[in-house]
Amino acid sequence: MSNKQIILHERPTDAIDPSLTSGTFRLRTVPRPDNVPADKVLVRVHYLSLDPAMRQWLSASRSYIAPVKIGAVMRGVSMSRVVAVGKDLASKFQVGDWVSAYTGWQEYAVLGKDDVEKIAIPVGGRPTDVLSVLGLTGLTAYFGMIEIGQPRPGDTVVVSGAAGATGMVAGQIAKIKGAKRVIGLAGTQDKCDFLVKELGFDVAINYKSPNWRKQLKAATPDYINVYFDNVGGEILDACLARAAPFSRFVMCGAISQYNTSKPKGPASYMNVISQRVTMKGFIVFDFAEKYAAAREELSSWLAQGKLARKDHILTGGLESAPKALVDLYAGANTGKMMVEVAPVNETEPRAKL
Amino acid sequence: MSNKQIILHERPTDAIDPSLTSGTFRLRTVPRPDNVPADKVLVRVHYLSLDPAMRQWLSASRSYIAPVKIGAVMRGVSMSRVVAVGKDLASKFQVGDWVSAYTGWQEYAVLGKDDVEKIAIPVGGRPTDVLSVLGLTGLTAYFGMIEIGQPRPGDTVVVSGAAGATGMVAGQIAKIKGAKRVIGLAGTQDKCDFLVKELGFDVAINYKSPNWRKQLKAATPDYINVYFDNVGGEILDACLARAAPFSRFVMCGAISQYNTSKPKGPASYMNVISQRVTMKGFIVFDFAEKYAAAREELSSWLAQGKLARKDHILTGGLESAPKALVDLYAGANTGKMMVEVAPVNETEPRAKL
Numbered sequence: 001m002s003n004k005q006i007i008l009h010e011r012p013t014d015a016i017d018p019s020l021t022s023g024t025f026r027l028r029t030v031p032r033p034d035n036v037p038a039d040k041v042l043v044r045v046h047y048l049s050l051d052p053a054m055r056q057w058l059s060a061s062r063s064y065i066a067p068v069k070i071g072a073v074m075r076g077v078s079m080s081r082v083v084a085v086g087k088d089l090a091s092k093f094q095v096g097d098w099v100s101a102y103t104g105w106q107e108y109a110v111l112g113k114d115d116v117e118k119i120a121i122p123v124g125g126r127p128t129d130v131l132s133v134l135g136l137t138g139l140t141a142y143f144g145m146i147e148i149g150q151p152r153p154g155d156t157v158v159v160s161g162a163a164g165a166t167g168m169v170a171g172q173i174a175k176i177k178g179a180k181r182v183i184g185l186a187g188t189q190d191k192c193d194f195l196v197k198e199l200g201f202d203v204a205i206n207y208k209s210p211n212w213r214k215q216l217k218a219a220t221p222d223y224i225n226v227y228f229d230n231v232g233g234e235i236l237d238a239c240l241a242r243a244a245p246f247s248r249f250v251m252c253g254a255i256s257q258y259n260t261s262k263p264k265g266p267a268s269y270m271n272v273i274s275q276r277v278t279m280k281g282f283i284v285f286d287f288a289e290k291y292a293a294a295r296e297e298l299s300s301w302l303a304q305g306k307l308a309r310k311d312h313i314l315t316g317g318l319e320s321a322p323k324a325l326v327d328l329y330a331g332a333n334t335g336k337m338m339v340e341v342a343p344v345n346e347t348e349p350r351a352k353l
Numbered sequence: 354m355s356n357k358q359i360i361l362h363e364r365p366t367d368a369i370d371p372s373l374t375s376g377t378f379r380l381r382t383v384p385r386p387d388n389v390p391a392d393k394v395l396v397r398v399h400y401l402s403l404d405p406a407m408r409q410w411l412s413a414s415r416s417y418i419a420p421v422k423i424g425a426v427m428r429g430v431s432m433s434r435v436v437a438v439g440k441d442l443a444s445k446f447q448v449g450d451w452v453s454a455y456t457g458w459q460e461y462a463v464l465g466k467d468d469v470e471k472i473a474i475p476v477g478g479r480p481t482d483v484l485s486v487l488g489l490t491g492l493t494a495y496f497g498m499i500e501i502g503q504p505r506p507g508d509t510v511v512v513s514g515a516a517g518a519t520g521m522v523a524g525q526i527a528k529i530k531g532a533k534r535v536i537g538l539a540g541t542q543d544k545c546d547f548l549v550k551e552l553g554f555d556v557a558i559n560y561k562s563p564n565w566r567k568q569l570k571a572a573t574p575d576y577i578n579v580y581f582d583n584v585g586g587e588i589l590d591a592c593l594a595r596a597a598p599f600s601r602f603v604m605c606g607a608i609s610q611y612n613t614s615k616p617k618g619p620a621s622y623m624n625v626i627s628q629r630v631t632m633k634g635f636i637v638f639d640f641a642e643k644y645a646a647a648r649e650e651l652s653s654w655l656a657q658g659k660l661a662r663k664d665h666i667l668t669g670g671l672e673s674a675p676k677a678l679v680d681l682y683a684g685a686n687t688g689k690m691m692v693e694v695a696p697v698n699e700t701e702p703r704a705k706l
Binding site: 056062063064232237245251252253254257262263264265266267268269270271272273274275276277278279280281282283286 | 409415416417585590598604605606607610615616617618619620621622623624625626627628629630631632633634635636639
């Protein structure tokens with residue numbers, strides 16, 4: 001049996017080229033590792049999470065995590081199921097268990113017990129929720145909004161990339177926490193309609209409309225108390241220009257800047273001084289010891305119908321991952337971008353032990 | 354008797370023009386207000402404080418304080434002495450008392466009791482200290498470094514505008530608080546020598562030398578834990594590129610950007626995310642309730658010789674204030690820039706009451 005993998009072929013300088021024959025990545029087929037060591041499990045990947053941070057993992061510059069090596073399987077988290085259990089782990093895992101793990105972009109992976117997290121899918125939940133609203137993107141929204149943004153009743157909150165996996169959760173949490181006015185920025189009219197009609201945002205602005213800056217100004221008569229930034233660039237700049245005194249700028253992502261070798265700083269940054277803004281960057285991993293409590297609260301909001309989810313799942317198999325990543329940067333998704341490598345209920349040939 | 358005043362004539366779009374006949378300001382002579390109302394004091398201005406923030410007070414854009422009006426006396430704090438006391442204030446003030454007040458750029462001012470702060474010059478101190486190391490610039494350094502920068506033993510601390518009034522105090526406070534390595538950036542070799550030889554900075558870098566970025570990199574092998582920014586622009590960008598994980602960026606000023614209508618944002622701002630930087634802006638006025646305690650600590654450091662002071666006093670009288678301001682932005686000063694409007698011991702004709 002075989003295992004398809006997508007490996008990094010060359011570091012992009014600007015945009016990612018999704019072609020598997022001439023682009024950033026290559027497809028490779030290796031044997032499926034069926035002789036599972038005693039202290040490992042073999043898992044089959046069902047859903048890959050596609051995340052804006054991936055572009056930075058491809059870059060050799062200093063970051064919070066080492067870059068993916070040339071020739072290595074592309075890094076990524078997935079929801080996978082256990083296919084075979086090494087004998088020392090028989091008390092911990094069963095065939096069929098759902099696990100979340102950094103399997104990377106491949107069909108199968110052999111992992112130690114510390115590299116997989118066994119997941120009980122919440123009642124009413126789906127395996128894919130564990131990659132989206134209850135996964136790293138939902139947790140990113142949760143910690144960014146609650147720990148850094150700290151929205152208070154009466155606040156005006158702006159979220160960019162609002163129809164993305166993190167943005168949509170961030171905006172909904174601001175509403176749950178009593179913000180007076182939550183404004184989302186997104187790149188199509190459909191996304192804007194979705195934010196207002198389905199997620200309860202007060203205002204949504206299409207940043208591709210020529211007068212979006214004017215609309216942002218009109219929508220923030222009391223200026224901006226919390227800005228949750230997923231995009232950077234011009235939108236960050238416009239929000240800094242509208243920063244309220246003592247506002248909090250949650251620096252989560254900069255998707256508009258990842259694919260350029262010459263990022264642009266926000267010219268209005270001097271408002272950080274005059275308006276006493278706190279701009280604070282964070283990485284969700286910093287809050288790992290609080291994941292369980294956060295997931296519990298997110299699950300309860302989901303169960304109570306306070307938090308709506310939306311996923312964008314490509315079904316073309318592993319090979320569609322590079323294109324999904326390019327689509328993500330182009331804003332093709334509403335909600336969490338995932339790739340279905342294998343459907344949930346696909347029968348799995350039993351591995352030899 | 355007369356009172357010379359310098360008034361704002363027109364808002365500069367870029368640089369300030371110091372000419373009093375064709376530039377940003379005009380000289381006006383009005384009668385000295387000798388009939389002091391019962392609830393006021395008449396003060397004579399001795400020393401004017403020149404501060405980088407002044408450029409923003411001239412601009413009509415939104416800030417933490419209203420802009421100076423066209424035709425109004427230029428705003429500014431001074432050390433002044435009481436010349437005449439209204440009869441209701443006779444128990445509070447005596448002729449000859451030193452006061453600190455926003456007199457603006459003029460020779461005399463009539464002020465209510467809440468608009469003047471009576472100052473006891475500390476033993477061993479000078480009246481000018483109250484505008485520099487014990488004044489708003491010293492307090493700015495104090496609160497910015499202690500409340501936001503929070504240098505810890507072992508930290509690498511970088512200060513820009515390090516030979517300016519705020520920067521030199523900020524760097525010294527970092528040393529007092531146990532920072533391992535304090536690096537100052539300044540614009541001449543003389544200033545750099547002064548920082549290292551007289552103030553105890555570990556390294557000083559002349560940012561006008563062509564390889565200053567390389568020098569900064571070499572001086573920060575463990576990256577930067579605290580950056581105290583007085584200048585913005587390229588230096589802020591270079592320091593962001595060297596930010597250590599969880600570093601604090603004290604956003605105090607942006608003197609390199611004040612005189613341009615097109616400020617430049619820091620392209621390396623994405624490190625705010627990956628390195629979890631906290632960039633926090635502040636205005637010294639926010640800490641007003643803590644001034645007394647801070648002045649006491651600064652005075653004790655001064656008395657113990659832990660804190661060195663350096664002033665740059667122009668003696669050309671009131672008329673030299675516009676030029677002093679332009680010099681300030683050009684970096685002509687080492688230490689606190691002031692204008693002597695009248696020497697300390699000049700005899701004062703007694704005012705009529």
